[in-house]
Every structure is written in structure tokens, then in C-alpha cells.
Amino acid sequence: MSYIDQSFNANQACIGFCDNRRKHSYQNTSYHSSDDGGMLLLEQNVQKKQDIDNLLSEALNALTFHEREEQQEVLHGVDKVIAEGDDFIANSLVDLDTDLMRIKAGSAYEIAERMDPTYATSRAFRVMFLRANRYDVKASANQMLLFFELKQQLFGNDKLAKDITIDDLDENDLEALKAGAVQLAGRDTANRKxxxxxxxxxxxxxxxxELRSRFLITMQALRSEQTQLKGAVSILYSVGDFKDRCNGAGFVEHTKFALAVPQHSAGSHICFDDPNQYMVIKAGLSVLNAKFRARVRVHYGSHLECQYLLSTYGILTNTLPLTTSHGVNLSRHLDWVESCLRDSKDSAFTSPAGIKPNADDVLFMGYKTSSNLGNARLREGVKEIFLQYRAGSQEQKRLLIDGLIAQIHNSGGRFLKQDKESIWHEATLKESRTKVMKIISNYKRRLGTPRSTISPPSSIIGEPMPEDVIFGRNQHSRGNELLHHLVKERFEEYESLDRGMKMSLVDSIAKTIRDEGGRFLGPESNGWVELSIEQYRVKLSKYLTNHRRHFKKGGKYHTL
Structure with a gap:
């Protein structure tokens, strides 16, 4: 049943364009079956309802059963966040760059890239578009071009390669912003903006x-990695006094805006109480693709009815800026505007140009040690991977370093350096790698532990026990089988963890095996040796990392 088909009982207003003409009355007009004019209007409303139903049904029919289920999960906030492994992100970025090289000629994006390559090619910036399109590389590349075209139209070429702040809004923009026609309204029960x-x-x-103020709101919200990953829910609330008095002015421009900004729409709700708004709703639905349209719900009724229906989708009344008298409470929105103005004033004294550092950034401070949260997070990450790094090959070391860089980026941080005028700029990937290697070198020097102090393997007497994990080709034991089971069971959890937390899961797997009486053994010329903690940690980490590749070869483990 289409959502707008749902109705209350005979004593309540209808939700949707109800076919039961004798029992129900509409929000703004009371029609009786004996009134020919009223009957004609009711028949027209039924047709309007059918038109909207058809648009929604066409979207669902265009999807497979699996796709329908997937879109329903997204709408209700029970979908899984995409597991962003380091290799997965790196490969997606390479593909995105390839697509952009193919289509960027003559675009506003190309202008921005020439003005400041570090802005347009920033990893965090590009990942934002990949997340918005659920890693559909082609769609992400096309949206990047639309984004810079929109930005060029709204702010001109001068601001193409910089983040937009409240200082970039003029007096009329600020008036539109403070009016609150578009605003953030907390989060739903699935913690989506x-x-x-x-x-x-x-x-x-x-x-x-209106568009410039909306641009600021959207891009400020997208500074949150959580909002990028989980998406956002939008509500068009056109009930009572909130009906549009501008006759839909700017409809086309706002539609283009929604297609250009890198915001994943997890759900869209249209609330209205006037059947005459049907034309605008139908026009809006008709331009959406099938998957997006499957996440749209249309609600018809009074304030009470629409807010009740929103609550069934996890949007609670107390999160909305609506009062019990059906007015609007702008206090939270105006507080947000004031905070933007305060941040702007503060930044005027710290960095008149370039980038303003935030807590998640890694700051290059020369010979000084920065106490910034991003720097502290990086130092902790170095401690976590140090043993693997020291025992690894050159290729393994490079992957570990890139993993730490990805961890900083995924937390919303950047690697920033200052020029001679003390203005902050984003470091290149090569400079970021050098920074991480320097921190590793400093940690090794402070540790003062030569390689020879790593616990040496100890020989064992006799044959391995059944519970032992035996590394080497064609080795089988109950311990190996248990390890296979644990890796398969906890692999998704391992993939979802930040690099700094992955070692704790490795240790948890090792503890389970030891609790069963097992040891970690490797071959020796005259028998077997028990591996040290450092050694089996490296092997287990590598085994987890290679798990996906093993299963691509027919689901069998070839070697430990």
C-alpha cells in the first residue's frame, strides 16, 4: 500500500487522497456526495493521488527485490555503513581521478584545480563525494563537476578553490539565512542529520x-564524517502557515542544488495539507531516479497527523523547530548562525588566508611537538603499528604508513604545514608520509630498544599438540581450524576498525586460541619453534589482511 493511501478512522482527517468520499472530510474543504461540484473536485483529487502513486510505484517496479529491500533499510536507518578499507578507498580515488581526467576539460572544476590543486584534489574532499554516491565513481565524478558549476554560479571564480564561510554571504544572503526557511533540526533516532x-x-x-545560505548550511553539516557516512534526512514541511507563498519560486534552482551538493539523501519526506500543491510535488518526484524516489514519502494531513507520521520514521516532534501553536521556534537556528559568526571573527586573527586548522589536523611544527589532538592521535597510531612496521618489508611499511594517513583523514583531519608567512596549507601525500616516518623514527629512538631484544623463538620438544596453530604449508590441526573459524567470524569487525584498534582484535583472537591450550608454532630445521608475541601478531595481522584474497580463490585457505 502506498504511504499516502493510509487513513485514519471516520472521526479523523484523511492521510492521502482518500477514495472513501462519504466518510471523510479534507483538511481545508468539506465536500458532500450530493454536491456535484464537490464530487468533481473529489474525483480530481483522487486522480491527483493516483498520479503520485503511479510515480512512486514506477520507481519500485524499476528496482529488483534486493534493491527495494536495500532502499527500505536506508529509509529506516537500519542499513550498514560501507566498510571503508584502505585499499578500497585508494582504488576508488584512482578510478575517480581517471574519470575526472576524462570529463573535466573546460569545466569549473578544472578552473578550481588550476587555482589550487591541493583543494580540488584533497583526499578528504574527494572522499566526501564518493560517500555521497555510495562509491559510485562515475556518479561522483559527474557530481563534482556539477558542484563546482553551482559554486561558480553562486560565488564566482574567486571562491572556487576555498571553503565557503559566513563571511562570504552578503547582507541579503544573511537575511535569507536568518529567516530559517532552511535549517538543521537535530538528528533522527538513527542519528542522521x-x-x-x-x-x-x-x-x-x-x-x-536563498541558495547561498543553503550552501553554507549544507557544507557546514558535511564537515561531520558521521553525516557523510550515514547521510541526512530532509523534510519539506508545507502545512498550515508553512505553505509556500512564493508560488514555488526557485523550484528548478533548488532541484539542481540538491543534485550538485555531496550530501547522501537517506530519506525525503514531503508534508502538505492542500491538494492543490500536487503539481509541485509531482514535478519534483518526476525528476528523481528510481532509487532516490523509493526513499521518498508523501504525507498529507494536519500538523498533528504529519508529525505523527514523521515519528514512525524516527523523526521525533521535539527535534523539529515547530511550536505547539503551529508556529516556528528559531532560537536553535539563530544560535547556530551566531556560532558561525563567532567562529569567523576568531579565525580572522589566526589565519587571514589559507586553511584554518582544527582539532583533528596533524600540524607540522618543525622541531616542536604539537599537542593538537590530530598529532596525539597519530602518535598513538605509531605505537600500535610499531612492531609490525619494524618486522615488515618495505612494501608492508609503506602500507602501514598509508594506513595511518588514511586513519587521520577518515577522522576529519588533514596534514597541515605553514609557509613563511605562517599561513597553513595542506601537505602533499609525499610530505605526509615523510612526517609519519619521522614520528616512527623518533618513537624508535625514545624506545631505545634494538631489534635484537625482540623475544627469540623457543624450541619445543616433541610433536605439536592438536590445539596448536602451525604456520607453514599444508599444515592442519584443530588449532588451525579454530583460527580459520575466528578469522571468518571476525573479519568484518576487523575491517571496520581504525588501524590503531585492529591490533586489539588480533590479540583477542590469539587469546581465544591460547585459552583452548593452543600455541603458535613455526617450522625449524630440527622440529618446531614457538613464536614470540611480536612474531605471531605480525602473522595473524597479515592473515586477516589477506583473508579477502584467499576467499576469492574458491573460499579455501591455501597457507598460513
């Missing part, structure tokens, strides 16, 4: 004023 549009309180001189 909520955007609400209240068309009845729109206030702008030109449509561009």
Missing part, C-alpha cells in the same frame, strides 16, 4: 540569496 524546509517563512531578495 535532519534538514527541514519551511517554505512559508521564506525571505529573500533573489533566489541566489
Amino acid at each position: 535532519i534538514y527541514i524546509q519551511l517554505p512559508g517563512i521564506r525571505k529573500f531578495k533573489y533566489i541566489q540569496n
Whole structure:
């Protein structure tokens, strides 16, 4: 059943364009079956309802059963966040760059790239588009071009290669921003950001004023990695006094805006109480692709009814800026605007140009040690991977370093350095690698532990026990079988962890095997040796890392 088919009982207002003409009355007009004019209008409303139903049904019919289930999970916030392994992200970025090279000629993106390559090619910036499109590389590349075209139209070429702040808004933009027609409204029960549009309180001189203020709101929200990963829920609330008095002005521009910004739409809700708004709703639905349309819900009714229906999707009334008297409470939105203004004033004294550092960044401080959270996080990461790094090959060391860099980026941080004028700029990948290698070198020097102090293997007497894990070709034991089972069972958990936390899972697997009486053994010329903690940690980590490749070869483990 289509959502707008749902209805209350005879004493309640209808939800949707109800076919039961004798029992129910509509929100704004009371029609009776004996009134020919009223009957005609009701028949027209039924047809309007059917048109919207058809658009929604077409979207569902265009999807496979699996795709329908997938979109339903996204809508209700029970979908799984994509596991962003280091190799997966790196490969996606390479493919994205290839696509951009093919299509960027003559675009606003190309202008931005020439102005500041570090901005347009920033890893964190590009990953934002990949996440918005659920790692559909082609869609991400096309959206990047649309994004810079939108930015060029709204702010001009001068601001193509910089983040937009509240200082970039003029007086009319600020007036549109403070009106609150578009604002953030907390999070739903799935912890996704909520955007609400209240068309009845729109206030702008030109449509561009509204779009520029909306651009600031959206990009500020996307600074959160959680919002990038989980997506956002939008509400178009056109009920009562919130009905649009501008006759849909800017509809096309706002539609183009939604397609250009790197915001994953987890769900979209349209609330209205006037059947005459049907044309705008139908036009909006018709431009959406099937998957997006499958995540749209249309709610018809009074304030109470629409808010009740929103609550069934995890959007609670107390998160919305609506009062019990059906007005709007702008206090939270205006506080957010004031915080943007304060941040702007503070930044004017710290970095008049370039990048303003945040807590998650790794700062290059020369011979000084930075106490910034990003630097502290990187130092902790070095401690976690140090033993693997010291025992690894050159290729393994490079992968470990790139993993630490990815960990900083995934937490919202950047690697920043200062020029001669003390202005911050983002470091290149080569400079970031050098920075990590330097921290590893410093940690090794402070540790003062030569390689020879690693616990040497100890020989064992007799044959291995059944519970032992035996490394080497064609080795089978109950211990090996247990290890295979644990790796298969906990692999997804391992992939989802930050690099700094992965070693704790490795140790947990090792503890389970030791609790069963098992040891970790390797071959020796005259028998077997028990491996040290450092040695079996490296082997287990490598085994987990190679798990996906092993299963691509028919699901069999070839060697430990």
C-alpha cells in the first residue's frame, strides 16, 4: 500500500487522497456526495493521488527485490555503513581521478584545480563525494563537476578553490539565512542529520540569496564524517502557515542544488495539507531516479497527523523547530548562525588566508611537538603499528604508513604545514608520509630498544599438540581450524576498525586460541619453534589482511 493511501478512522482527517468520499472530510474543504461540484473536485483529487502513486510505484517496479529491500533499510536507518578499507578507498580515488581526467576539460572544476590543486584534489574532499554516491565513481565524478558549476554560479571564480564561510554571504544572503526557511533540526533516532524546509517563512531578495545560505548550511553539516557516512534526512514541511507563498519560486534552482551538493539523501519526506500543491510535488518526484524516489514519502494531513507520521520514521516532534501553536521556534537556528559568526571573527586573527586548522589536523611544527589532538592521535597510531612496521618489508611499511594517513583523514583531519608567512596549507601525500616516518623514527629512538631484544623463538620438544596453530604449508590441526573459524567470524569487525584498534582484535583472537591450550608454532630445521608475541601478531595481522584474497580463490585457505 502506498504511504499516502493510509487513513485514519471516520472521526479523523484523511492521510492521502482518500477514495472513501462519504466518510471523510479534507483538511481545508468539506465536500458532500450530493454536491456535484464537490464530487468533481473529489474525483480530481483522487486522480491527483493516483498520479503520485503511479510515480512512486514506477520507481519500485524499476528496482529488483534486493534493491527495494536495500532502499527500505536506508529509509529506516537500519542499513550498514560501507566498510571503508584502505585499499578500497585508494582504488576508488584512482578510478575517480581517471574519470575526472576524462570529463573535466573546460569545466569549473578544472578552473578550481588550476587555482589550487591541493583543494580540488584533497583526499578528504574527494572522499566526501564518493560517500555521497555510495562509491559510485562515475556518479561522483559527474557530481563534482556539477558542484563546482553551482559554486561558480553562486560565488564566482574567486571562491572556487576555498571553503565557503559566513563571511562570504552578503547582507541579503544573511537575511535569507536568518529567516530559517532552511535549517538543521537535530538528528533522527538513527542519528542522521535532519534538514527541514519551511517554505512559508521564506525571505529573500533573489533566489541566489536563498541558495547561498543553503550552501553554507549544507557544507557546514558535511564537515561531520558521521553525516557523510550515514547521510541526512530532509523534510519539506508545507502545512498550515508553512505553505509556500512564493508560488514555488526557485523550484528548478533548488532541484539542481540538491543534485550538485555531496550530501547522501537517506530519506525525503514531503508534508502538505492542500491538494492543490500536487503539481509541485509531482514535478519534483518526476525528476528523481528510481532509487532516490523509493526513499521518498508523501504525507498529507494536519500538523498533528504529519508529525505523527514523521515519528514512525524516527523523526521525533521535539527535534523539529515547530511550536505547539503551529508556529516556528528559531532560537536553535539563530544560535547556530551566531556560532558561525563567532567562529569567523576568531579565525580572522589566526589565519587571514589559507586553511584554518582544527582539532583533528596533524600540524607540522618543525622541531616542536604539537599537542593538537590530530598529532596525539597519530602518535598513538605509531605505537600500535610499531612492531609490525619494524618486522615488515618495505612494501608492508609503506602500507602501514598509508594506513595511518588514511586513519587521520577518515577522522576529519588533514596534514597541515605553514609557509613563511605562517599561513597553513595542506601537505602533499609525499610530505605526509615523510612526517609519519619521522614520528616512527623518533618513537624508535625514545624506545631505545634494538631489534635484537625482540623475544627469540623457543624450541619445543616433541610433536605439536592438536590445539596448536602451525604456520607453514599444508599444515592442519584443530588449532588451525579454530583460527580459520575466528578469522571468518571476525573479519568484518576487523575491517571496520581504525588501524590503531585492529591490533586489539588480533590479540583477542590469539587469546581465544591460547585459552583452548593452543600455541603458535613455526617450522625449524630440527622440529618446531614457538613464536614470540611480536612474531605471531605480525602473522595473524597479515592473515586477516589477506583473508579477502584467499576467499576469492574458491573460499579455501591455501597457507598460513
